[in-house]
Amino acid sequence: MSFTLRSVKVAPNSASLEEARIRVFDFFRSACRSIPTIMDIYNLDDVVTPSQLRASIASQIRKNCHITNPKVIDMLLFKGIEELNNVVEHAKQRHHIIGQYVVGSGGLVQDVGTKDQANSNFLKNFYETNYF
Amino acid sequence: MGLGLLASRALRSSRLLTSPSPRFSFLRPIVSTPELQNPEAAQAQPEAPPPADLPKRAPVAGARVHFTNPEDAIEVFVDGYPVKIPKGFTVLQACEVAGVDIPRFCYHSRLSIAGNCRMCLVEVEKSPKPVASCAMPALPGMKIKTDTPIAKKAREGVMEFLLMNHPLDCPICDQGGECDLQDQSMAFGSDRGRFTEMKRSVVDKNLGPLVKTVMTRCIQCTRCVRFATEVAGVQDLGMLGRGSGEEIGTYVEKLMTSELSGNVIDICPVGALTSKPFAFKARNWELKGTESIDVTDAVGSNIRIDSRGPEIMRILPRLNEDINEEWISDKTRFFYDGLKRQRLNDPMIRGSDGRFKAVSWRDALAVIAEVIHQVKPEEIVGVAGKLSDAESMMVLKDFLNRMGSNNVWCEGNGMHPNADLRSGYLLNSGISGLEKADAFLLVGTQPRVEAAMVNARIRKTVRATEAKVGYIGPPTDLNYDHQHLGTTTQTLKEIAENRHPFCSTLSNAKNPSIIVGAGIFERGDKDAIFAAIETIAKNCKAIRPDWNGLNVLLLNAAQAAALDLGLVPESQNCIESAKFLYLMGADDVSLEKLPSDAFVVYQGHHGDRGVYRANVILPASAFTEKEGTYENTEGCAQQTLPAVPTVGDARDDWKIIRALSEVAGARLPYDTVSGVRSRIRVVAPNLLRVDEREAATFSSSLVKPEIKQEMSSEPFGSAVENFYMTDSITRASKIMAQCSAMLLKK
Ligand code: SF4
């Protein structure tokens, strides 16, 4: 866990889905507030804009939007807070941030041309990986 | 070995015997079971009458007994349970049939009986002392007891003697976890030691680059000595000294020069002989085993690939009585480090400066597709490599056919192979069938380097039945008695015309076996040679409905399947006129005659010879990384299974060609392996009957056209120059390089 927040107690479980929801929004806000610091300490100005980072955080949260169990949301929230703390504390290095939040899972080569349109599924998969 | 079962049985019954008496705990003698101190008393105890219905026991490892002659069956009692066994079985074998696994160190079912470790002692009624069951023939009505206090005490005592001079090395021993001594001392040993003196130590021997020795650990079971003399046929290992000075070693400072030497690692029950390349690399319980097939020669030995994560750690044999029994050759066992070197991991295109540049699959395939449309169909040529699986060869042939070319073949098969009759390129009597033969004629083949496991079979036959072996070819070192008949086709002609003394040996033989090397496929006078051999076969009646003794010994894993699939080039000099050459892992085709403006695509897993001339490289997966069908030299189709993930951006062979076909606008109609397999079913259904030997149908030579060719007087060559380096994987292997440097030194 983070160094500054180590003393902070783990919040009690959310009583309801509504409470969990509010906590998630709180977390999102605090993450957005730390974006300028992150840009600064990791020297991200030339690779990404604050709004892109914000979108990336939002998409990380939206990835789990189907979860309705407040306990699970609490757990994910905890992980998110921990990650945010690690980032803010400079416990990561520049390439971690770039790899996870700037480039993302799409990979470096963003081949989104139209040339694959006519190809069969086999060929599309083939370009991706050997295992399909 | 079923030792777990043994151990649990031993533990269970000793718990029954040990009366818990805490008062005695500090006075307790060394022997763990107090009752055992007085064996006579234990023996004199009135025996409980055997329960009326003993539970039916299954023989150890599902063994089945084969009675050659029903009158020879005798009945013995093992722990009160009656079993029927053929005459001549030993007590140990009888116990195995009865489902009792006797602990043993020196006994090995494929070696002669030594009877020197004494671990297999059992009690036999009316015999004054325990008997070594492995060396004692079972007699009718014998009452064998494997679970009595006497037997247990005997085992405990033997264990204690064995451990006396055995170092306490287990934490740093590579055998740890799969050590017979470790297992059996857990099951049968004493629970404390009373040995306070110094242990002896023995100087380690240098047996070469493959076998590591820690001779202090040796328990003098002599399995390795017997293996070397009996199976491998080298007299390198032996026993020196007597008593506590007894040592295993080479008599003089010498390396072990057998192509089967790695097997002593498996048969050594302790960690005295371990694998040098594997030393301190991994513990066996961390490894994942994948049952696969060896592709370094045409035998298709069954292997288990042990891997940890993405890395292959070692290769072990798998039992297959019909192919490799339980041995594998050193090449099979140790070439795996070649899979980590020289790998191709990205598609590459050779730029104008002659250097390769990594590109994406999309670009590489686009370039190839463009070029292939600029050449005439008959200028397109494809060669499958010696490690290709049947699926990829099928797809390669289909693809080239769609492009309008039929110039596709598999290296090693020559330019005009006979693919019409399966009997013309298979080992027709089967590898295990060779044991029935009583005379061999080897023509232009050195089985010892071409197919070490087949050679071991021949040796086994020669040893068992004193079969005569005649050999035509360059002088070579076969490890059994043989007559060197000659080096040229002249000798062959003499035998065919019945003018040679060896003819009488052949015609007197009941099951003569003629083995022809696949090296002859590359000769210009191949048809004439085969015609002469067929005459010999006819003269000595080697081809009968019940016995087909005309055998071809192939060299490469891909050859048989390629011929089954009909990979036969249309024109014999297509290489000379090729403008587009597709090498699918082919490294040994001679490209000297290839026009300099030809475009060469190399698809394969190693940067080997084929890459030097390539314009585009497509990385493919090796046989350890894909599922592929291989047919061995006797016509048995077997499958490899992926043990580790592919390297870099490599793809499976058939997928690459399937993708290329689509980019080139001649899309092949299958998207999955099963799709490819159903295509194979149309061409060669036998390739889908995995693990079954599909023998060639009985052939008469009537259907063959008349051969007008004359045999040239050129002497037979040797097909394999260096046993340890025959293909791209073995050439990349450091261990194989060491072996060829140290062991092939003349
Ligand atoms: S080295 Fe191994 S196999 Fe050879 S005698 Fe010693 S213990 Fe037995």
Ligand code: FES
């Ligand atoms: S196994 Fe019987 S004496 Fe060694």
